[in-house]
Amino acid sequence: MDVTNVMAHVASSVDVTNILVEVAPRFEGYVYPNEASPEPLWGILIVIYPYITGLVAGAFIMASLVRVFRVQALEPVYRLSLLTALSFMLCATMPLLLHLGHPERCYEIMMTPHLTSPMAIFGFVYAWYLMAVLLLELWFDYRQDFVEWSQTEPGFRGMLYRALMLGVTDESEAAVKLDMKLGWIISIIGIPSAFLLHGYVGFIFGSIKANPWWGNVLMPIIFILSAMVSGIALCVLNYMVLTWVRRKKIDMRCLDMMAMFLFYALVIDAAVEGLDWIHRIYSAEEDFSVIRYVATEKLFYTLNIGQALMGTVLPLLMLGLNQVVRKRLSDMARKRMYFASALMIVLGVFAMRWNVVIGGQLFSKSLRGFMSYKMQFIGMEGWLLGLVVLSIPFIILTVMIKLFLSERLPTAGHTPHPTPPSN
Amino acid sequence: MSQKLSRRNVLAKISAALAAACAAPAAQAAKATVQKVLVESGGAKGYDPTKHKWAMAIDASRCIGCGSCADACKKENHVPEGHYYRTWIERYVITKPKPGSDEARGEVLVDSPEGGMHGFGPCPVPKEELLQSFFVPKLCNLCLHSPCAQVCPVGATFDSPDGAVLVDRKYCIGCGFCIQACPYGCRFMSPVTHTAEKCTLCYHRITRGLKPACVEVCPVQARIFGDLKNPVPDDPLQTFYKNNRVQTLKPHLGTEPRVMYAGIDKEVR
Numbered sequence: 288m289d290v291t292n293v294m295a296h297v298a299s300s301v302d303v304t305n306i307l308v309e310v311a312p313r314f315e316g317y318v319y320p321n322e323a324s325p326e327p328l329w330g331i332l333i334v335i336y337p338y339i340t341g342l343v344a345g346a347f348i349m350a351s352l353v354r355v356f357r358v359q360a361l362e363p364v365y366r367l368s369l370l371t372a373l374s375f376m377l378c379a380t381m382p383l384l385l386h387l388g389h390p391e392r393c394y395e396i397m398m399t400p401h402l403t404s405p406m407a408i409f410g411f412v413y414a415w416y417l418m419a420v421l422l423l424e425l426w427f428d429y430r431q432d433f434v435e436w437s438q439t440e441p442g443f444r445g446m447l448y449r450a451l452m453l454g455v456t457d458e459s460e461a462a463v464k465l466d467m468k469l470g471w472i473i474s475i476i477g478i479p480s481a482f483l484l485h486g487y488v489g490f491i492f493g494s495i496k497a498n499p500w501w502g503n504v505l506m507p508i509i510f511i512l513s514a515m516v517s518g519i520a521l522c523v524l525n526y527m528v529l530t531w532v533r534r535k536k537i538d539m540r541c542l543d544m545m546a547m548f549l550f551y552a553l554v555i556d557a558a559v560e561g562l563d564w565i566h567r568i569y570s571a572e573e574d575f576s577v578i579r580y581v582a583t584e585k586l587f588y589t590l591n592i593g594q595a596l597m598g599t600v601l602p603l604l605m606l607g608l609n610q611v612v613r614k615r616l617s618d619m620a621r622k623r624m625y626f627a628s629a630l631m632i633v634l635g636v637f638a639m640r641w642n643v644v645i646g647g648q649l650f651s652k653s654l655r656g657f658m659s660y661k662m663q664f665i666g667m668e669g670w671l672l673g674l675v676v677l678s679i680p681f682i683i684l685t686v687m688i689k690l691f692l693s694e695r696l697p698t699a700g701h702t703p704h705p706t707p708p709s710n
Numbered sequence: 711m712s713q714k715l716s717r718r719n720v721l722a723k724i725s726a727a728l729a730a731a732c733a734a735p736a737a738q739a740a741k742a743t744v745q746k747v748l749v750e751s752g753g754a755k756g757y758d759p760t761k762h763k764w765a766m767a768i769d770a771s772r773c774i775g776c777g778s779c780a781d782a783c784k785k786e787n788h789v790p791e792g793h794y795y796r797t798w799i800e801r802y803v804i805t806k807p808k809p810g811s812d813e814a815r816g817e818v819l820v821d822s823p824e825g826g827m828h829g830f831g832p833c834p835v836p837k838e839e840l841l842q843s844f845f846v847p848k849l850c851n852l853c854l855h856s857p858c859a860q861v862c863p864v865g866a867t868f869d870s871p872d873g874a875v876l877v878d879r880k881y882c883i884g885c886g887f888c889i890q891a892c893p894y895g896c897r898f899m900s901p902v903t904h905t906a907e908k909c910t911l912c913y914h915r916i917t918r919g920l921k922p923a924c925v926e927v928c929p930v931q932a933r934i935f936g937d938l939k940n941p942v943p944d945d946p947l948q949t950f951y952k953n954n955r956v957q958t959l960k961p962h963l964g965t966e967p968r969v970m971y972a973g974i975d976k977e978v979r
Contacts, residue, residue, distance in 0.1 A: 321797075401862050401863055404887070406863035497890070
């Protein structure tokens with residue numbers, strides 16, 4: 288093959304992965320003719336969708352620990368977690384829209400929802416969560432600061448804060464108290480809403496009885512628990528990165544507390560996912576041989592290494608060790624272990640979403656054969672677009688931190704939960 | 711009292727008239743929508759879906775695997791080239807158990823090259839190792855409780871009163887949920903329209919008194935089609951139900967397929 292040929296091949300080839308690694312045969316055994324497509328129907332975008340919504344729910348629950356459960360040690364990350372939830376929430380529908388065959392008809396989901404469909408209500412759950420929970424809670428929390436900042440900040444920032452004030456300038460003690468009270472009520476409503484948002488995403492998969500990998504009553508619960516784990520882990524990472532960028536000292540009491548909640552959430556998550564597997568292995572139904580093959584062969588790296596070992600066992604050990612001998616470990620050692628655990632969890636939960644979404648499409652519903660998936664680089668379901676979609680919430684978060692968590696701006700300093708006057 | 715009552719009566723009458731005035735156009739609009747949908751699905755003008763109940767049955771023991779049905783379906787319905795099929799044929803080859811093994815049967819090999827459209831090649835195992843071989847035509851199972859229609863977020867896929875499960879391609883948003891929900895692999899995402907596609911029982915034909923293309927071309931009457939509401943004398947469907955012990959596919963899923971099979975094996979899923 289001459290050079291131009293090779294160049295042409297490379298230029299026209301969309302699958303870079305093919306050059307880098309050996310590709311498994313596309314089909315093994317028998318798959319229904321309609322399943323014999325080179326790409327699964329739901330690709331990386333549908334992997335990202337539950338990942339992002341999970342991070343939203345998890346980050347919100349993290350913030351609720353402060354407001355509803357009055358975990359005062361976590362106050363330094365309260366606003367950061369809420370802003371994290373908001374930035375990811377704003378992007379939650381993006382992968383869905385990009386993946387639709389007719390995105391221009393997406394409004395039909397809300398205009399004429401088909402009420403027996405688990406997918407039809409997403410628009411409403413999303414709107415409810417974004418409008419009635421996240422934005423409202425943030426607004427009540429920030430309102431007093433917006434009033435202050437609108438007076439001190441010039442230019443664009445001043446205009447922005449003035450606009451966000453929505454014309455409410457009352458800074459009296461009673462008004463601020465009301466803000467806090469309403470924020471608290473919204474937060475209480477927000478917790479079941481966060482469970483609803485992500486449990487619902489789990490139900491989209493759990494309700495598909497045609498697919499034994501998905502059709503599982505535990506699916507919504509597994510999704511919620513892994514969402515909490517990933518959300519808290521993301522907040523740990525965000526907090527550590529932000530303090531590092533700002534050359535600030537990490538509040539170790541706060542970080543230890545986050546790590547503690549992360550550990551307990553991970554224990555419950557691992558227990559429920561373990562229960563799911565014990566049940567599958569013990570009951571060993573018709574589909575078991577297929578499921579076993581997918582878990583041990585097709586998804587060996589992402590499931591056993593990525594999700595189980597890296598995303599669960601190692602963080603459990605590290606975080607667990609910190610629970611037992613925290614006092615004997617130096618701050619630096621703890622910080623490193625927390626960071627490593629959080630990073631592994633965030634990646635491990637991504638692997639979990641991959642395993643659920645892609646794993647369910649690696650075997651034929653005839654239970655007689657397997658498909659392979661080789662992700663492309665370019666294209667709607669390629670990893671370039673996947674990376675772009677995944678990075679957008681981080682870009683939004685950076686902007687939000689600049690605008691609403693700026694070091695230059697003094698905050699009113701009220702605690703985000705109503706505390707008795709004696710405190 | 712009487713005055714009050716009469717006022718109430720008047721109010722009731724006015725509101726009833728108002729309700730009727732509001733409901734009449736709504737009902738008309740709904741009817742027009744249904745008719746439009748039926749026309750768009752290729753239904754004949756004046757066809758009343760409530761007066762029919764179409765069903766299909768498969769006598770697998772008759773099927774010779776010629777592939778005419780799959781081929782006819784592709785042509786009749788302009789099914790896109792490639793791995794897209796509204797109907798297809800599977801070949802099951804069951805080998806004898808290995809000598810010395812205490813098993814009843816050997817391996818089960820299944821294939822469906824190009825949906826069986828061009829027939830099948832020679833048997834993949836030598837004659838002396840072969841225990842059984844048979845063909846099974848597959849199509850939309852016309853489920854009574856169709857999971858595809860259940861999960862469609864906008865109701866683009868719907869159960870027509872005449873038993874067909876149809877897709878309104880001008881309404882489908884192309885999310886693919888129905889394709890995931892169909893346990894039988896009968897649906898696909900059309901690369902042309904980017905909407906879900908499936909067997910319509912050749913709706914444009916059956917609403918005009920014709921048989922579906924696959925039934926029409928089957929040389930051995932392995933596919934039996936009829937109208938449960940309007941049985942004809944010596945109705946082939948009724949004869950089939952009378953003479954056969956039937957099975958449906960994946961009955962444990964509770965979808966209650968209305969396509970019934972005779973002469974299939976436990977290996978058929």
